[in-house]
Amino acid sequence: MADYFTRFSCLLDVGTPDKAARAYEAFLALRNDTYAETEALCCGFDLSIQTDPSGSTLWIHDGDSSDPDAVIHFVLRLAGELDLTGLWGFSYALTCSRPRIEAFGGGAHVIDLGARKLIGATSTQDWLAAALNWDDAHA
Numbered sequence: 001m002a003d004y005f006t007r008f009s010c011l012l013d014v015g016t017p018d019k020a021a022r023a024y025e026a027f028l029a030l031r032n033d034t035y036a037e038t039e040a041l042c043c044g045f046d047l048s049i050q051t052d053p054s055g056s057t058l059w060i061h062d063g064d065s066s067d068p069d070a071v072i073h074f075v076l077r078l079a080g081e082l083d084l085t086g087l088w089g090f091s092y093a094l095t096c097s098r099p100r101i102e103a104f105g106g107g108a109h110v111i112d113l114g115a116r117k118l119i120g121a122t123s124t125q126d127w128l129a130a131a132l133n134w135d136d137a138h139a
Contacts, residue, residue, distance in 0.1 A: 002098040008045075008068060009061040010090035012075060017055035019082045024049055024058070026078065044070025060090070068092045072109055076116055085114035 014020050027047045044067030050057040060071055071090065078084060089110040096103035107123040130136045 005095045006066040008092040012058045020049045079113040
């Protein structure tokens with residue numbers, strides 16, 4: 001039997017150590033099901049505060065049950081709670097423990113933090129299918 005994995009690792013600078021601490025508290029609350037409306041996001045990723053000189057950078061990465069959509073929802077929530085602005089994004093990889101058809105790929109997402117919305121996404125599998133059909137080989 002094959003095991004499938006979604007892998008990602010990204011940084012989000014929230015501006016201040018205080019905001020980083022608030023973001024980590026929100027993550028722990030989510031992990032502990034404090035936010036009932038977002039309980040589906042629990043455990044979709046891991047988060048820690050980087051020990052860089054600024055102390056304002058969050059490291060978001062795959063965990064036991066990785067879910068890029070959970071990252072998007074969490075970051076959008078943080079953008080609203082912490083008044084974040086600018087563009088932010090991350091990429092992810094889809095892998096498998098054994099060779100399987102269509103088991104490998106990846107993608108990326110871009111978020112406008114100020115507008116609080118996802119503004120772009122791509123999937124290598126979708127791009128490949130479109131390119132092979134001559135729909136958009138340069139997308």
